[in-house]
Amino acid sequence: MKYRSTRGNGEAVNAAAAIIRGLASDGGLFVPTEIPHIDAGFIESLVSVDYLSRAKKVLSLFLDDYTDGEIASCVEKAYGNHKFDTDEIAPIKSVADVTVLELWHGPTSAFKDMALQLLPQTMSVALGKTKESHEVLILVATSGDTGKAALAGFADADQIKIMVFYPDGGVSQMQRLQMVTQQGKNVSVVAVRGNFDDAQSGVKKIFGDAEFNEKLGKENFRLSSANSINWGRLVPQIVYYFSAYADMISSGRIKNGDEINFTVPTGNFGNILAGFYAKMMGLPVGRFVCASNENNVLTDFIKSGKYDKNRKFYKTISPSMDILISSNLERLLYHISNDGEKVRGWMESLAKNGCYDCGENIKNKVAKYFWADYADDVKTSETIKEVFDSTGYVLDPHTAVAWHAAHAYMSSTNDARPMVVVSTASPYKFSASVLEALNERVDDDPFAALAALEARNSVPAPKGLASLRGARILHEDICDKDEMENKVFSFVKR
Numbered sequence: 001m002k003y004r005s006t007r008g009n010g011e012a013v014n015a016a017a018a019i020i021r022g023l024a025s026d027g028g029l030f031v032p033t034e035i036p037h038i039d040a041g042f043i044e045s046l047v048s049v050d051y052l053s054r055a056k057k058v059l060s061l062f063l064d065d066y067t068d069g070e071i072a073s074c075v076e077k078a079y080g081n082h083k084f085d086t087d088e089i090a091p092i093k094s095v096a097d098v099t100v101l102e103l104w105h106g107p108t109s110a111f112k113d114m115a116l117q118l119l120p121q122t123m124s125v126a127l128g129k130t131k132e133s134h135e136v137l138i139l140v141a142t143s144g145d146t147g148k149a150a151l152a153g154f155a156d157a158d159q160i161k162i163m164v165f166y167p168d169g170g171v172s173q174m175q176r177l178q179m180v181t182q183q184g185k186n187v188s189v190v191a192v193r194g195n196f197d198d199a200q201s202g203v204k205k206i207f208g209d210a211e212f213n214e215k216l217g218k219e220n221f222r223l224s225s226a227n228s229i230n231w232g233r234l235v236p237q238i239v240y241y242f243s244a245y246a247d248m249i250s251s252g253r254i255k256n257g258d259e260i261n262f263t264v265p266t267g268n269f270g271n272i273l274a275g276f277y278a279k280m281m282g283l284p285v286g287r288f289v290c291a292s293n294e295n296n297v298l299t300d301f302i303k304s305g306k307y308d309k310n311r312k313f314y315k316t317i318s319p320s321m322d323i324l325i326s327s328n329l330e331r332l333l334y335h336i337s338n339d340g341e342k343v344r345g346w347m348e349s350l351a352k353n354g355c356y357d358c359g360e361n362i363k364n365k366v367a368k369y370f371w372a373d374y375a376d377d378v379k380t381s382e383t384i385k386e387v388f389d390s391t392g393y394v395l396d397p398h399t400a401v402a403w404h405a406a407h408a409y410m411s412s413t414n415d416a417r418p419m420v421v422v423s424t425a426s427p428y429k430f431s432a433s434v435l436e437a438l439n440e441r442v443d444d445d446p447f448a449a450l451a452a453l454e455a456r457n458s459v460p461a462p463k464g465l466a467s468l469r470g471a472r473i474l475h476e477d478i479c480d481k482d483e484m485e486n487k488v489f490s491f492v493k494r
């Protein structure tokens, strides 16, 4: 299977090359040139096997330049060895009138682990396959969760260095601690004075700076990305949509062939887009509900066809969704329009004017598959409290945003198909916000908050978070956004 740029130019490459490069040479994102098709028998074959087997089957459809042995080894290293705190890896739970898909049982307690435990494995294999002689420098801009998950995945990987930029003051205390205590001889973590979009634009600029890339080449480095613009980040996420569907069948909630809906708390549009790939492959999904926080640029886009990032940026209690430029939307627009030239035009308009208008036709096609709503912080907190009071289940703020949007969808459409709410973080990662929502006073110490939440929640706190107490701070670097290139170069020279 070949991968091509969303912007219509550049040559077609196989999966290994797409994963190493991260971004296509014309600035677009790699997309598969054809979508593999599955049938009811394929889904049936997933029902009685474990997550690792499901992952092997789904991944091999897209990574057809990898041998079965290579895929098996990648999957076992990513999801085996009790790196996840449950053998189910991505369990489903019934909570009130919906099914919750828990994607936060990995080592860093957020859904990013689902992809970032696998990406270093598929990238390592790709380096061997393509006989890459350079070292790879992974550059990451993070709104909180990607950074730690990427660090945990790539720490001490051979032939790879990783550098993470996060917005100073723009991540939760726990998220910051997770990153700045990261060990490993190949890792660097730097705070940027600005918000997430500043950090992400800075990283994108470095990728697009030909002269700087040449300079890195002389030091025997090439850049790659662990952000969800990398195809290697998206493809592992397709698996859990299939896995959830298979679990819905095996638990008797549905029959094979029944359609279900998913609500996804969305920022960069990577998670929900993976679900859309599953649907394009033939997974019986009705609608995807795209849930945003007060940074509701996607809600407006899905309702109007107009994307406009020229608006106030809000810091919310769901920081991993504090995003105004949603990179993976570009892939959706490509698949919906099938027109790289058009996508290029929209992206150029976005870069130049901060906005673009897709027109009625595209808007209507998008609306066939997607519905959107958002929750501000007040709504989000109310949702956490209501769900806890009525069920005892503790939602993290991101999942609470999704819960709200799912119920807005169900009540305004009367769509009775089963709803799966995708849960993207352990509530313990955001203990202070969750406790406040539950009307409990919290002091400034994140570990006191963790303990206080644990006293109320029947689910214990993840070990990875509790063990951060007393861990040594290893990364205290901070820079302005126009200093990021310098930071990268001095890390390469180190």
Ligand SMILES: *Cc1c(COP(=O)(O)O)cnc(C)c1O
Residues within 6 Å of the ligand: 110, 111, 112, 145, 146, 228, 265, 266, 267, 268, 269, 270, 271, 272, 320, 321, 398, 424, 425
């Ligand atoms: C990254 C993240 C999201 C947003 O996912 P996208 O793939 O960027 O849309 C939502 N919730 C949490 C907890 C996250 O870490």
